[in-house]
Amino acid sequence: MGYILGIDQSTQGTKAILTDENGRMVGRADRPHRQIINSQGWVSHDLEEIYQSVIASAKDVVERTGICKEDICAVGISNQRETTAIWNRQGQPLNLAVVWQCARAKEIAHQKKAYGEQIEKKTGLPLSPYFPAAKMAWLLQNTEDLPDTAEICLGTIDSWLIYRLTNGEQWKTDYSNASRTQLFDLHTLQWSEEICRIFDIPVECLPTVCDSNSLFGMTDLDGLLPNKVPIHSAMGDSHAALFGQGCHSCGMIKTTYGTGSSIMMNTGENCIASRHGLATSLAWGIDGKVNYVLEGNINYTGAVITWLKDDLQLIQSPGETEAAAKAANPQDRTVLVPAFSGLSAPYWNDEAKGMLYGMTRTTGRNEIIRAALDSIVLQIQAVLDAMNKDSGLTIQELGADGGPTQNGYLMQRQSDISQLTVAISDVEELSALGAAYLAGISVGLYEKEKLFAQRQKVRYTPKMPEEERQHKLKDWNRAVELLLR
Structure with missing residues (x-):
């Protein structure tokens, strides 16, 4: 018997699912996390709390289903997009994460207005504080006691989780998440050094960009599993849902x-x-x-x-x-x-x-x-x-x-x-399911055509x-x- 663990780290909390060798969801567990909102209406998340919610939800779903831990073949991750994190090379958060909804970086975005057309042409995204580029610039300007540039990691939630789940051995993101940062050139498929300079973001502070079905590293989920298994998919939650649909x-x-x-x-x-x-x-x-x-x-x-x-x-x-x-x-x-x-x-x-x-x-x-x-x-x-x-x-x-x-x-x-005809998925957890499906296909547990035909x-x-x-x-x-x- 083989299982895939799908993790969806979303805005309100984390859900973990298990899919069996036929692609059927056999278990789900949820862990909420705080929405930290200050008097200015800024919306933040605690990165350590998010990581612990991932570990806890994974543990919960394994315990509830009673499966043999050795039967878990791979992990797939989907994540809330645009929420922006900053941490050091030791895996310690340097500030709270700026949530995608939060518009605190709007002044920074407004200051870059002259570059709006140039930015949109390369990145495909209209200039807005919604996207991580302005959020990253805000974090660099407003985080106390910043270490040297070589010690700073910036990224979206997927890259934070991959970093922690692999104990800092892997610092990666996928194409879907990179394309939502407003720093990624859609035509060259690389970080745009030109756009990074506009926002004063050092390219070396950004993760390596990989295919969404890459091997993102090995993890035992903080000792939950007896052996390390591959993280074999990562996608933004909407992209994972598109795949899952x-x-x-x-x-x-x-x-x-x-x-x-x-x-x-x-x-x-x-x-x-x-x-x-x-x-x-x-x-x-x-x-x-x-x-x-x-x-x-x-x-x-x-x-x-x-x-x-x-x-x-x-x-x-x-x-x-x-x-x-x-x-x-x-x-x-x-x-x-x-x-x-x-x-x-x-x-x-x-x-x-x-x-x-x-x-x-x-x-x-x-x-x-x-x-x-x-x-x-x-x-x-x-x-x-x-x-x-x-x-x-x-x-x-x-x-x-x-x-x-x-x-x-x-x-x-x-x-x-x-x-239009509106077609409702038979599974509510489409983001987690899409990540699990792609991971399962990547390790050879699932055949794509059979998986979606059912x-x-x-x-x-x-x-x-x-x-x-x-x-x-x-x-x-x-x-x-x-x-x-």
Whole structure:
């Protein structure tokens, strides 16, 4: 019997899964970690806490399933992207990690405005504090007692975990994560020394970039396993979900509903420069060949539901939102634009603030909850529109994954507004599963074609009258227009 351990280190916590020799998930364990938010609204994570959550979740899933530890063949890693870490060569954090949502580096990004076109042309990414380049520059400027440059490590969470899991023997990242840093040249497939100089980031502080199915090193998970096993995949979580969805061909598209959302279209070997507010990145590198993607990132999707629960206290659990949205007054046209930390794709406005638009005296709890769910759908639709324009490809089906896909109202609404079939993965843990699948394929445990042929999906098809759909789109666009004035 052989098993693959898939680790998904995400924004809210870490999940670990085990897949058996047939690719079926046989166990899952989750460990949360803190969201450290200061009075300025900066969002941070504790790197040591993240590492310990990885070890703890791996231990939990092994113990719960009762498998023989010797049967674990390999480890695959997916990670929250853009969250930026700094540590020393001894594997000690030098500062808290700057989370992808955090816009504290916006002044640095604004200072580089003159280089915006140059940066986007090389990296495929619009200049923004969302990406690690500005975050790394901020950490270098604001970390006390920095050691010499030769002792500093900068990277995304995958490279931090690989460093620690291999006891500092390997310091690597993969193409998908590198392409999201705003420091990586999509055309030469190397760190851009020119862009690094613009941000004052020494290239020697960055990890080695490898194929996503490379051997990233050997680990015993801090003594959990009796023998070291290979870490044989690493991908950003959205890329791992794209792989896990089976979107391996040009024109296939998926959206991950997480804290935020990544809408991603595989464009194959075509590196398409966006003209409509999207990012161009690498899907992955596998066996020496890279695939590109068009992507739109949204800061607040699942986090909008958390806002309803924790801040407004309108719900006690996310599961309440479906019934509340269905019970809302159908005549109410309230729109929520959740620009709590600016608007990301396809608008890219760091100064935008959140807004409830179109309320009347009868707007109440249910109507606000429905507006919150609809805001997820409408943000995603804006990205899909941009993708159609950039790629010239006709989207036939939208793959969907993540916890919020269990909300039937949300998924039907997405199908209605997008006028697409929405296909829900039969497994919620797509990022962890994608990482596990790629690792399993890499060590020869799985055959790719057989693995994906057995997958089942639930599908939603459009039902909303076109007139109602047009009202929804018109109200959203009007609200955004007012917000961006």
